[in-house]
Amino acid sequence: MSIIEVNNLTKYYGKSRGIVxxxxxxxxxxxxGFIGPNGAGKSTTIRLFCSLIYPSGGYAKIFGxxxxxxxxxxxxxxxxxxxxxxxxxxxxxxxxxxxxxSFYIKDCTKxxxxxxxxxxxxxxxxxxxxxxxxxxxxxxxxxxLHQPKLILLDEPTSGLDPLMQQKFFNLIREExxxxxTVFFSxxxxxxxxxxxxxxxxxxxxxxxxxxxxxxxQKDNYKKIRVAANNVDETRFSVxxxxxxxxxxxxxxxxxxxxxxxxxxxxxxxEVSDVTIEEPTLEEIFLHYYE
Amino acid sequence: xxxxxxxxKMNFKSVIIWSxxxxxxxxxxxxxxxxxxxxxxxxxxxxxxxxxELLMAFGMAGIDMSTxxxxxxLVFTFCxxxxxxxxxxxxxxxxxxxxxDQTADFxxxxxxxxxxxLTSKLLAAITGxxxxxxxxxxxxxxxxxxFRDGRAYETKPLLLLLLSIVxxxxxxxxxxxxxxxxxxxxxxxxxxSMALAFGMYVMSAFGGMLGEDKLEVIxxxxxxxxxxxxxxxxxxxxxxxxxxxxxxISVAGSYMxxxxxxxxxxx
Numbered sequence: 265m266s267i268i269e270v271n272n273l274t275k276y277y278g279k280s281r282g283i284v285x286x287x288x289x290x291x292x293x294x295x296x297g298f299i300g301p302n303g304a305g306k307s308t309t310i311r312l313f314c315s316l317i318y319p320s321g322g323y324a325k326i327f328g329x330x331x332x333x334x335x336x337x338x339x340x341x342x343x344x345x346x347x348x349x350x351x352x353x354x355x356x357x358x359x360x361x362x363x364x365x366s367f368y369i370k371d372c373t374k375x376x377x378x379x380x381x382x383x384x385x386x387x388x389x390x391x392x393x394x395x396x397x398x399x400x401x402x403x404x405x406x407x408x409l410h411q412p413k414l415i416l417l418d419e420p421t422s423g424l425d426p427l428m429q430q431k432f433f434n435l436i437r438e439e440x441x442x443x444x445t446v447f448f449s450x451x452x453x454x455x456x457x458x459x460x461x462x463x464x465x466x467x468x469x470x471x472x473x474x475x476x477x478x479x480x481q482k483d484n485y486k487k488i489r490v491a492a493n494n495v496d497e498t499r500f501s502v503x504x505x506x507x508x509x510x511x512x513x514x515x516x517x518x519x520x521x522x523x524x525x526x527x528x529x530x531x532x533x534e535v536s537d538v539t540i541e542e543p544t545l546e547e548i549f550l551h552y553y554e
Numbered sequence: 555x556x557x558x559x560x561x562x563k564m565n566f567k568s569v570i571i572w573s574x575x576x577x578x579x580x581x582x583x584x585x586x587x588x589x590x591x592x593x594x595x596x597x598x599x600x601x602x603x604x605x606x607e608l609l610m611a612f613g614m615a616g617i618d619m620s621t622x623x624x625x626x627x628l629v630f631t632f633c634x635x636x637x638x639x640x641x642x643x644x645x646x647x648x649x650x651x652x653x654x655d656q657t658a659d660f661x662x663x664x665x666x667x668x669x670x671x672l673t674s675k676l677l678a679a680i681t682g683x684x685x686x687x688x689x690x691x692x693x694x695x696x697x698x699x700x701f702r703d704g705r706a707y708e709t710k711p712l713l714l715l716l717l718s719i720v721x722x723x724x725x726x727x728x729x730x731x732x733x734x735x736x737x738x739x740x741x742x743x744x745x746x747s748m749a750l751a752f753g754m755y756v757m758s759a760f761g762g763m764l765g766e767d768k769l770e771v772i773x774x775x776x777x778x779x780x781x782x783x784x785x786x787x788x789x790x791x792x793x794x795x796x797x798x799x800x801x802x803i804s805v806a807g808s809y810m811x812x813x814x815x816x817x818x819x820x821x
Contacts, residue, residue: 316819339663346663348656354564363556364660368665
């Protein structure tokens with residue numbers, strides 16, 4: 265079953281573009297990555313899921329229900345962690361979390377303390393005395409304390425130190441093991457690569473690629489480096505080769521296609537070194553952004 | 555209920571401060587009554603020398619300062635201005651503060667309807683204003699009787715005056731709320747509420763000065779002018795109905811705008 269179903273979702277802010285004709289599905293139990301640079305429309309998409317803003321066209325269905333019409337009902341089961349966390353400054357952490365918990369039908373008290381414990385959160389302090397990283401922790405606890413079935417993460421790791429990031433990712437993985445679906449928006453590709461099964465790449469408000477993490481990495485591109493004497497890079501300008509560059513008597517390029525074609529080409533030379541690698545997501549990403 | 559409680563707590567300090575300030579204002583002015591009343595002859599004579607327009611501007615024309623209600627009416631004018639500023643403050647900040655402090659994301663991502671959020675916030679603000687209102691009632695009654703210097707006064711006009719506070723509060727609260735939803739972003743509430751309250755006050759004053767009738771249609775201060783209520787022991791009903799329609803339009807408009815509003819994002 266699709267937990268999130270997005271169909272031609274479009275949002276304009278007046279005349280300026282938010283997102284245009286975005287369509288994709290997220291299945292139950294997935295960790296779905298949503299990547300793109302700042303301003304590509306990642307937050308817009310998530311804010312549409314929470315009906316913080318209303319679409320100009322198309323629709324988003326969550327748990328099979330329209331995100332706008334059934335908003336409050338859907339949000340019982342959504343945990344949302346915004347990219348920038350702001351809370352009522354004059355409140356104590358524990359009061360804020362209890363206020364947050366009071367919106368849900370379930371009793372969240374036990375989970376609240378568990379999470380605060382995991383994230384090492386000091387419950388007695390006032391919000392405005394907290395550092396940004398600590399506020400972010402409040403955000404994490406606040407977003408997870410009602411044990412949602414869908415977690416929406418909008419650039420969740422900014423402001424967290426590496427140790428806390430690790431704890432956070434473990435927490436998300438544990439939730440995921442329990443069957444929770446995760447929608448993970450980020451521009452940091454490494455963390456998406458670590459966490460996600462599938463990714464969608466968004467550029468200037470439009471989805472330009474959706475695919476399995478593995479297929480994106482494996483089936484498409486190889487990153488090849490050949491070091492050889494008098495290597496002639498023009499010889500390598502065959503179909504499927506891109507980003508060809510030469511440095512220090514070696515050439516590097518991306519290749520997509522029949523691997524035998526390229527190995528035959530390479531064997532024409534007296535080769536001193538060859539590496540054939542999976543490109544990192546970063547490299548795939550840059551490729552799509554050219 | 556949780557939003558209501560939260561909102562009320564957030565507002566509580568401000569409610570107390572406004573209430574105490576108003577109580578103090580009434581106390582200070584009324585404590586001067588006996589002195590002024592004794593020299594009222596002199597004062598009335600002096601006031602007669604002022605240009606009529608000036609007296610009208612300050613709502614002092616035709617006031618007999620030697621009577622309890624004549625004097626209290628003047629005090630009440632200042633109270634009205636303060637009450638209007640307070641109510642406008644709450645109205646303007648009702649929704650906009652969450653957006654300014656970017657806590658709207660937190661609240662609106664919770665499983666609640668926007669109509670419930672707005673209703674809870676509105677009720678919390680009304681509760682706060684009612685507390686202030688009660689303090690004004692008690693203070694007025696207390697300090698009038700404490701300082702009336704043995705002079706008698708009629709109860710009905712006083713009661714009507716005090717009752718009019720509710721409507722005045724509602725007008726400024728709801729109009730403030732509507733304007734805050736019409737503009738894109740309210741960075742700072744005070745300039746807005748000051749502009750609204752003083753603007754209306756000045757309009758009422760100038761309307762009186764120029765004898766301009768059209769302005770009185772707009773400004774709620776004219777709808778509940780203390781002089782009129784005291785000398786007629788009644789409200790100017792058509793004008794009160796205008797205020798009432800302001801409230802209805804503002805409330806309906808606010809609900810319509812808020813349920814369709816795109817919450818601006820933090821970045």
